[in-house]
Amino acid sequence: MVLQAPPRGRFDWALLGAMTALVTLGLVMLHSATLYEGHEPFRKQLYSCAAALVVLIVVVAIPYHFWANLALPIWLGSLVLLCIVLVAGTEVRGSNSWLSFGPVRFQPAEAAKFTTALLLSGFAASRQGFVLTFRTLAGMCLIVGAPVALILLQPDLGSTLPFFPLLAAVVFLSGLRWKVVVAVILLGILAIPVFWSVLKPYQRERVMTFINPGLDPKGIGWQVLQSRIAVGSGGLLGKGLGGGSQAQLNFLPDRHTDFIFSVVAEEIGFAGAASALLLYGILLYGCVASARAARDRLGLFVCITVATLLGSQIIINIGVILGLMPTAGIPLPLMSYGGSSLVTSVGALGLVLNVRMRCLVN
Amino acid sequence: MTQDFRHTKDYQEYTEEQTLSTRITLLSGIFAFVLGGYILCLWYLQVIETDRYRTMAEDNRVRYVDLPAPRGAILDRNGQVIVRNRLAFSIMVDREKATDYRKTFSILSKCLGHTPEELAALYHRESGRRFRYEPVVLAEDVDLGTVAFVEARRSELQGVSIGVDDKRFYEGGATGAHLVGYVGEMSTADLASGRFADARQGDVIGRAGLEKYFDSELRGRRGYREVVVNSVGREVGEVAGGVPPVPGANIRSSIDLDMQRQLDRSFATHAGAAVFLDARTGEVLALTSRPGFDSNLFVKGFNRTVWRTLVGDPGHPLQNRVTQSAYSPGSTFKMVMAAAALDAGIINESTTFFCPGQAEFYGRVFACHEKAGHGNVTLRDALIKSCDVYFYNVGKKLGIERIGAMARRLGLGSPTGLGIGTEEAGLVPDDAWKRRVQHDRWYPSETISVSIGQGPILVTPIQQAVLEAALAGDGRLISPTLRRIESAHGMSDLPASLVPKRGDPLEPRILTAIRRAMWGVVHEAGTGTRARIPGFDICGKTGTVQVVAASVGVKNELELAPEQRDHAWFVGFAPLDNPEVAFAVFVEHGGHGGDVAAPIAKDVLQTYYDKSRKVPALPQGKEVAVGPASAAARAF
Numbered sequence: 001m002v003l004q005a006p007p008r009g010r011f012d013w014a015l016l017g018a019m020t021a022l023v024t025l026g027l028v029m030l031h032s033a034t035l036y037e038g039h040e041p042f043r044k045q046l047y048s049c050a051a052a053l054v055v056l057i058v059v060v061a062i063p064y065h066f067w068a069n070l071a072l073p074i075w076l077g078s079l080v081l082l083c084i085v086l087v088a089g090t091e092v093r094g095s096n097s098w099l100s101f102g103p104v105r106f107q108p109a110e111a112a113k114f115t116t117a118l119l120l121s122g123f124a125a126s127r128q129g130f131v132l133t134f135r136t137l138a139g140m141c142l143i144v145g146a147p148v149a150l151i152l153l154q155p156d157l158g159s160t161l162p163f164f165p166l167l168a169a170v171v172f173l174s175g176l177r178w179k180v181v182v183a184v185i186l187l188g189i190l191a192i193p194v195f196w197s198v199l200k201p202y203q204r205e206r207v208m209t210f211i212n213p214g215l216d217p218k219g220i221g222w223q224v225l226q227s228r229i230a231v232g233s234g235g236l237l238g239k240g241l242g243g244g245s246q247a248q249l250n251f252l253p254d255r256h257t258d259f260i261f262s263v264v265a266e267e268i269g270f271a272g273a274a275s276a277l278l279l280y281g282i283l284l285y286g287c288v289a290s291a292r293a294a295r296d297r298l299g300l301f302v303c304i305t306v307a308t309l310l311g312s313q314i315i316i317n318i319g320v321i322l323g324l325m326p327t328a329g330i331p332l333p334l335m336s337y338g339g340s341s342l343v344t345s346v347g348a349l350g351l352v353l354n355v356r357m358r359c360l361v362n
Numbered sequence: 363m364t365q366d367f368r369h370t371k372d373y374q375e376y377t378e379e380q381t382l383s384t385r386i387t388l389l390s391g392i393f394a395f396v397l398g399g400y401i402l403c404l405w406y407l408q409v410i411e412t413d414r415y416r417t418m419a420e421d422n423r424v425r426y427v428d429l430p431a432p433r434g435a436i437l438d439r440n441g442q443v444i445v446r447n448r449l450a451f452s453i454m455v456d457r458e459k460a461t462d463y464r465k466t467f468s469i470l471s472k473c474l475g476h477t478p479e480e481l482a483a484l485y486h487r488e489s490g491r492r493f494r495y496e497p498v499v500l501a502e503d504v505d506l507g508t509v510a511f512v513e514a515r516r517s518e519l520q521g522v523s524i525g526v527d528d529k530r531f532y533e534g535g536a537t538g539a540h541l542v543g544y545v546g547e548m549s550t551a552d553l554a555s556g557r558f559a560d561a562r563q564g565d566v567i568g569r570a571g572l573e574k575y576f577d578s579e580l581r582g583r584r585g586y587r588e589v590v591v592n593s594v595g596r597e598v599g600e601v602a603g604g605v606p607p608v609p610g611a612n613i614r615s616s617i618d619l620d621m622q623r624q625l626d627r628s629f630a631t632h633a634g635a636a637v638f639l640d641a642r643t644g645e646v647l648a649l650t651s652r653p654g655f656d657s658n659l660f661v662k663g664f665n666r667t668v669w670r671t672l673v674g675d676p677g678h679p680l681q682n683r684v685t686q687s688a689y690s691p692g693s694t695f696k697m698v699m700a701a702a703a704l705d706a707g708i709i710n711e712s713t714t715f716f717c718p719g720q721a722e723f724y725g726r727v728f729a730c731h732e733k734a735g736h737g738n739v740t741l742r743d744a745l746i747k748s749c750d751v752y753f754y755n756v757g758k759k760l761g762i763e764r765i766g767a768m769a770r771r772l773g774l775g776s777p778t779g780l781g782i783g784t785e786e787a788g789l790v791p792d793d794a795w796k797r798r799v800q801h802d803r804w805y806p807s808e809t810i811s812v813s814i815g816q817g818p819i820l821v822t823p824i825q826q827a828v829l830e831a832a833l834a835g836d837g838r839l840i841s842p843t844l845r846r847i848e849s850a851h852g853m854s855d856l857p858a859s860l861v862p863k864r865g866d867p868l869e870p871r872i873l874t875a876i877r878r879a880m881w882g883v884v885h886e887a888g889t890g891t892r893a894r895i896p897g898f899d900i901c902g903k904t905g906t907v908q909v910v911a912a913s914v915g916v917k918n919e920l921e922l923a924p925e926q927r928d929h930a931w932f933v934g935f936a937p938l939d940n941p942e943v944a945f946a947v948f949v950e951h952g953g954h955g956g957d958v959a960a961p962i963a964k965d966v967l968q969t970y971y972d973k974s975r976k977v978p979a980l981p982q983g984k985e986v987a988v989g990p991a992s993a994a995a996r997a998f
Binding site: 169172232236246249265269270274277278288291304307308314319322 | 378381382383385386389390393394396397400401403404405407408409411412414415416418419420422423590591
């Protein structure tokens with residue numbers, strides 16, 4: 001079946017180029033952000049890049065239907081890892097998010113995002129007709145709900161956030177009626193008070209200080225303010241690599257992970273930050289274009305879910321950095337320090353390249 | 363094929379594809395919209411508002427660290443140190459480096475005299491008030507033994523360091539405390555007054571004495587460093603910029619430290635006050651007020667107990683008796699009487715009065731201190747023997763108005779302007795004063811009392827010294843000063859601008875008559891013979907001020923309780939020709955002026971004489987290195 005349709009599509013060099021550029025920019029900024037703290041993180045990230053390259057080659061080489069057929073076992077595997085992390089995880093900042101295999105540390109939640117996306121794509125593509133039945137909807141909710149529930153147990157609220165746009169996008173593209181879309185939005189608004197009551201005090205505090213940063217200028221609101229100062233003070237061309245006072249003098253929290261974009265904005269200015277955003281735009285456009293070009297629904301859904309996952313993480317991460325959203329604890333795909341996120345993001349983009357390579361029409 | 367084309371499979375697929383495509387467009391539209399919005403947001407923050415954030419980043423980055431200016435030293439006229447800065451060591455804990463607090467406190471408790479629990483409590487109290495990067499001071503101004511103890515255990519005491527600071531040190535301790543004064547931290551009122559341009563909480567200013575007199579010069583000007591700090595405020599580097607502090611100037615005062623020390627030594631346990639002036643320039647050579655206090659007591663900060671002890675002391679140690687206490691001049695007033703009478707032409711040098719031991723004026727008998735009487739006395743005899751009856755007669759002829767006029771002309775009744783602390787004006791009475799204050803007219807019999815310096819006439823020791831300097835000079839008043847007057851021309855030819863004098867000169871014949879008589883007080887069978895220094899023609903006059911009526915008729919002062927004894931004065935100048943030093947010594951309850959006050963004056967004058975005569979030239983004291991004492995030890 002796989003061999004029936006030999007690759008007739010084109011390799012998406014633009015997407016690969018944008019991805020490579022973003023990872024490279026991430027490495028440069030990581031180096032700059034850790035100038036005075038030794039090169040350990042930089043070295044680790046280089047290893048992660050090597051791992052990501054291997055994953056990319058493997059993912060692209062084998063047609064995506066093969067991966068889609070394996071989606072269920074992979075998804076179950078990631079759920080198992082999420083269970084193991086609850087028992088044997090390494091606690092970082094109050095959450096059991098990390099699994100350690102010797103020197104290698106791994107965040108199962110990062111992997112779960114993409115295994116869930118793959119399974120969800122396969123499930124959505126397998127059903128007939130463009131009318132969303134309740135049964136299908138329930139199935140989709142189950143696929144997304146299981147990992148979300150396990151991640152919430154860690155507890156790591158931030159990591160669950162990208163799952164919701166993922167579910168919404170797939171449901172939306174599976175033929176959800178407009179009436180229902182409106183109803184869901186309304187319900188969502190009504191659910192805010194309920195959601196609020198579920199939040200932990202520190203999470204409420206984050207939201208409150210986001211709404212009014214003056215509440216606690218030295219606490220949580222301080223991060224938001226410092227990030228804004230870093231971005232604003234960068235100016236048009238930035239302060240130069242290694243020259244960002246906010247980044248170099250520790251004013252930026254988590255500057256090489258969740259706040260790497262602040263370093264970009266501070267040290268290479270509007271020119272660098274806007275360029276990075278354009279690269280992300282090219283990346284997402286490439287995903288959507290591949291979705292339209294895909295030869296089947298599976299390819300379409302794979303590309304759309306990957307675009308949604310990456311896009312929602314980019315939007316949330318940079319929204320936090322610009323002070324438009326409360327601190328969420330979500331890495332910036334491809335640029336933030338962290339192997340799990342890098343390898344899974346590159347792997348996911350590999351699937352998109354895979355779909356584009358194997359489409360019928362160019 | 364009647365079926366509606368809408369139901370064909372192809373068509374359904376077509377519309378499905380269309381809907382799907384629309385929805386994909388919608389989704390990608392959302393992403394494009396948000397990313398586009400972010401770029402606008404970046405533009406707004408980074409291009410339009412960038413200046414604002416740049417300032418905020420700069421404020422984040424740079425902290426200004428005050429560099430206090432070391433306070434200048436106060437030197438005596440020959441360069442000897444009176445007040446300098448000393449190193450003060452403190453024991454501090456750096457919270458970013460300290461690890462084992464329990465062990466730290468337990469080791470430190472062995473040398474700091476507190477239990478570990480007390481240290482822990484102190485640490486927690488202090489650390490709450492400071493930024494994390496600021497070390498917590500556990501003990502201030504510790505001795506060198508403690509410093510050595512801590513240094514020796516450096517490896518065990520992680521994060522414990524020794525701070526070095528400048529503190530004021532008064533070499534003489536209680537010597538001339540009123541003269542030297544003391545420093546204190548600026549009060550909120552001082553800061554609010556706006557008198558100190560760059561003052562900060564905790565700055566030290568002169569509160570009294572020389573410290574206050576020279577404060578603006580001693581203080582110097584603070585500087586600052588611009589340092590780069592990280593987000594917790596820890597210094598991580600220094601940027602160009604900042605202003606080095608300007609150390610306070612070392613001030614050369616008019617004081618002669620050797621005379622000052624001798625003066626305090628000679629006073630021993632007596633209460634009283636004394637001041638020695640350069641008769642030509644008005645420079646204060648020595649000044650003391652007893653009882654005194656140790657200026658070093660004020661260095662360790664305001665201590666309520668010490669303060670209360672000083673304020674509550676019945677001896678009033680904080681009062682500067684030189685300027686703040688006015689006493690009856692007693693017989694020392696007789697020079698004023700003589701000057702007034704000679705000036706008015708009522709008497710001349712050969713005018714005599716007969717002293718039978720007492721005399722009756724206005725129906726009242728006024729006794730002479732010599733019950734047997736002095737017989738026929740001239741002005742010279744009257745001053746040497748301190749004959750009261752002579753001056754009763756002079757006073758009667760003069761009247762209070764002419765007495766008062768001469769007293770005021772010689773500086774009594776108004777402050778001299780010495781400039782340390784508040785100054786009493788004293789009291790020169792006349793009819794107008796009596797009517798104003800006591801609502802009664804002046805009775806001529808009161809003039810008789812005033813003629814021998816009793817009754818409602820009050821003078822301060824500094825006024826007395828200025829008066830003696832006037833008699834030693836041309837009768838004009840010099841302005842006493844604590845600043846050394848330096849002239850390229852030498853002492854003999856000081857420009858008038860450096861030594862401003864007030865008032866009109868007296869006729870030389872008047873001054874000569876009085877001076878010769880005063881020489882006789884010391885060198886003939888007078889009352890002040892105990893001040894005599896061979897070769898140094900000291901001119902003086904004793905004064906004895908009755909404290910209680912009890913002393914009348916008592917031959918031996920020692921029979922009286924100390925607090926009932928008379929006050930003793932000895933005033934004068936030296937030498938007779940071209941006088942150099944003028945002085946006033948006052949001893950509370952000292953008995954007869956010639957017995958207690960004159961020897962004190964003699965001791966100090968002897969010091970002056972030895973320095974100025976036996977040594978070929980005044981030793982030009984080497985400039986002692988007294989600057990920022992801590993500079994060398996900072997590397998400690």
